[in-house]
Amino acid sequence: MSLSLIIKREFTAKVRNKSFIVMTFLSPILFVAMGCLIAYLTSLNNNELVKVAIHDHEGYLKKDFKDSDHIKYIDLSAMPVATAKKTASEQYEGLIYVPKVDSLSMLSKKVEYITNESPNLDFVSDIEDVIDDKVTRNNLRNLGFDYNKIEKAKVESQVHLSKFSGEETFKEGSIIKMVIGGLSGYLIMMFVIIYGNMVMRSVIEEKTNRIIEIIISSVKPFKLMMGKIIGTSLAGVLQFIIWAILGISLYLILTGIFNVQVGAATSQPAMAEASQKAMEGIPLYISELGKLPILTIFICFIVYFIGGFFLYSSIYASIGAAVDSETDSQQFLLPIILPLMLGVYVGFFSVISDPHGTVATVFSMIPLTSPIVMLMRIPFGVPLWQVLVSVTLLFATFFGVVWFAAKIYRIGILMYGKKPTYKEIFKWLKY
Structure with a gap:
């Protein structure tokens, strides 16, 4: 059985699953409706x-x-x-x-x-x-x-920002960089957790149903594991795209029908003043967006997404192969979640305040946190050599983890009836 057939099988099995179809179309409706309901109730509360x-x-x-x-x-x-x-x-x-x-x-x-x-x-x-x-x-x-x-004598100063090349910048431009970087890193973290768990559940399900014993007779465990990861990731990408399209469309429709605006808690005069200032600053924001390395950000997002997702999904797949149920997998999930949480915290509390500091730079090189931290740093400008070193370490670690994960997968996929321990899993690596 070729890798492409395994990928096709996994992708088809996921997208044809009733729960996948229901959650794909129901989730954005529920989230957008809930957000609009909260905003609507908040607006009613503020009118009291x-x-x-x-x-x-x-x-x-x-x-x-x-x-x-x-x-x-x-x-x-x-x-x-x-x-x-x-x-x-x-x-x-x-x-x-x-x-x-x-x-x-x-x-x-x-x-x-x-x-x-x-x-x-x-x-x-x-x-x-x-x-x-x-x-x-x-x-x-x-x-x-x-x-x-004294009040009349007070002055509000405004420092003009520029680069040594003579190019002018403005301080609000950092907000744009923070939003783009933070959103990119957060999306990768959520994607890894949601679809990594999907890979793990797929392995556990086939192992529980004993289907894996038939499949493993005609395909190598490594190829089967990679097929599951790639097939599930493609199904996840499709679901994510549908969520984005439906979510934005439903938000625009519902806010138009109910006339609900985010930030309804702001008083009308303050809102009008804020809107006027925002309109005046639009040309500056557009100009600042044009200065960002959009192509570099997009390419790096794809590269770090692939590297990060495959790295963590291989770990999820090996956990799924080692256990017999999702309940047994809980003891192994904490070591996966901790680096992701650490990356988010370092990103929001260190990268935002000092994107080129030692802490931000080091964690953007560590493979388990680099997909999140480096993406938060890139909008602020990162030397090419740092990006290359970070990507090299990420994919080198990915191949190393896949090699170890494949050994766990090969043995654990046929183990039943016993909860594995870290000691036993370590022994599997020697086989």
């Missing part, structure tokens, strides 16, 4: 008017709290404090209690926000901002300064 009571008998702050589209302040200062607390607990979201103090500067430690529920942290920050502004103005006035003049 929240009423907050204020008890400020001396009038220190009550004039500084301004009503907005979502918050209305009710003055209960004329009531006794105990009555105001009882009224607020029954009728309002909470009570801002401003006690009598000897000096306005003491307000920074004396104001209370009383509520029965866990307070909204953004709202608490708004209260603190009002207090800070009031106390600061009072302190400056006591020192003989004019706060309004």
Whole structure:
């Protein structure tokens, strides 16, 4: 049996499977519908008017709290404090209690926000901002300064960025690089986990059904393992493409029907201002996108995807051959998941802050993490020699792992009725 026939068999078996067909077309519908539902419910929640009571008998702050589209302040200062607390607990979201103090500067430690529920942290920050502004103005006035003049004297500087070649850049361009790199690395991690597990389950299923005993009589274990990996990966690519097309199409349709916008929690004025700034920055973003090595990013994505997926899938296949059920495989999956998680964490916490630092560079060379970390680094510009060394190490490790995995696969595929240990698997490598 040739490798192409095995690949065709695996691919056909996957795409004709009822669960594969159902999940291929149902998953994007469920995810997009859930996202739109959450956004819609969030928009409804933000349209609710929240009423907050204020008890400020001396009038220190009550004039500084301004009503907005979502918050209305009710003055209960004329009531006794105990009555105001009882009224607020029954009728309002909470009570801002401003006690009598000897000096306005003491307000920074004396104001209370009383509520029965866990307070909204953004709202608490708004209260603190009002207090800070009031106390600061009072302190400056006591020192003989004019706060309004100080405000007018403040300047917002903007540093122009450029390269030594004279080419201008802008700081928001780093966001584009972070998004592209992060998305590429995250996609590879998800693809490896989802479809690597699919390879493992396929091996376990055939082993459990004893079909493998018939297949192994006419094909070498190595060829069978590679056929499963390639066939499953092709089915996965097809499923991923369908998900992307259906997901984007359904999102556009549902958001048009229900008029739901992501980020509905933002107030209308703020949203309008943000939209205006975004529109003004579009030419800069387009210009920055044009400067990115798009072709290099695409080629590297394909190369690292192939190397990373085949590397991990060979490990998944060997695990599937060594165990009799998915339950038994759990003890062997942690060593696979840890490098992937490590790559993501290093990417988001190290590459973003310092893409050319020692940590980012080292982990972009280590084969188990390089498919994720290197893809996050490439948009920031990586020397060609580092990419070549990283790819060489990745594929050299892949061939080495495949050689070891094939030995485990050859013996484990015919082992039944006993849970393997790491010690036994190590012995299989010697055969």
